Amino acid sequence: MTAxxxxxxxxxxxxAIPVGAVGAxxxxxxxxxTWRVGxxxxxxxxxxxxxYAVVAVLGGAALAGSIEAYAEPLRWVSAGVLLAMAAAGAVRAYARHRAGPLGATAAPSRNRPVTALRSYLAFIGITAVNPLTVVYFAALVVGSRADLDGGAEATVFVAAAFAASASWQLLLASGGALLGRFVVSDRGRLATALVSSAMIIALAVHMVVG
Incomplete structure (x- = not known):
């Protein structure tokens, strides 16, 4: 359960931590x-x-029986996917940092007032179109199948992933212009991308040696 x-x-x-266009x-x-809208x-x-974590967990559970004979090579493949994602994220962040000042990130203002509900639905839409998120969770779940035996462990994994993501996004929203001035800067994006890559590498290493 703790694992x-x-x-x-x-x-x-x-x-959640790498601050891209959605985070900016x-x-x-x-x-x-207002903070409520954010x-x-x-x-x-x-x-x-x-x-996406739920989809990955359910998909991993459905495939668990059929892939049991290939569990060890799949564990290495999943770790490789995570390492590739970590490396790609770090390389992209460094290249973006070397490219110079960021362009404008805010969407154009609209005449309609921004409400909390409209903001919630809009950010669901713009986040859901990123397919790398489900690939990321799928690699984690398939590679760590032994650590998610049973519904309780899967539930804890999903709840923890949601809580971690929510806490970081709420931190960004709470920081507003103060925290945001750093995390959406060139150095801030590079730092958050490198921290995220380090976490993903740690997950991949734990997957193959844990």
């Missing part, structure tokens, strides 16, 4: 509206992360 909890927390932070938009939105947007992002 599933730790894995879920690391998984949630691993996917979250900070900008909160800075120009918090709703943050929970929209975390909802998608949690939903």
């Amino acid at each position: 599933a909890l730790i894995a879920g927390v690391l998984a949630g932070y691993g996917i 938009y979250l900070v900008a939105l909160t800075a120009r509206t 918090a709703a947007a943050a929970l929209g992002i975390a909802t998608v992360d949690g939903a």
Whole structure:
């Protein structure tokens, strides 16, 4: 149970911490509206992360019997996928850092007032279109199948992943312009991407040696 909890927390932070366009938009939105609107947007992002974790867990459970004979090579393949994602994220962040100042990240303003519900639904939509999130969780679940035996462990993993993602997104929203000024800067994006890559590498290493 503890292993599933730790894995879920690391998984949630691993996917949430790198601040891309969605995270930058979250900070900008909160800075120009209210914390309530920003918090709703943050929970929209975390909802998608949690939903993808559920999909990955259910898919892993459905495949568990058929892939049992290939568990060991799949564990290594899954670890390789995570390491590749970590490396790609770090390389992209470094290249973006070397490219110079960031362009504008905020979406154009609209005439309609921004409400918490509209913000929540909008951020669900813009987060759900990222297929790498479900690939990330699928690699974790398939590679760590032994650590998620039974519904209790799977539930703890999903809940921990959602809570970790939500806590980070809410931190971004709460920081607003103050925290956001750093995390959406060139150095901030590089730092958060490297921290995320380190977490994903730790998960991959634990997968093959744990």
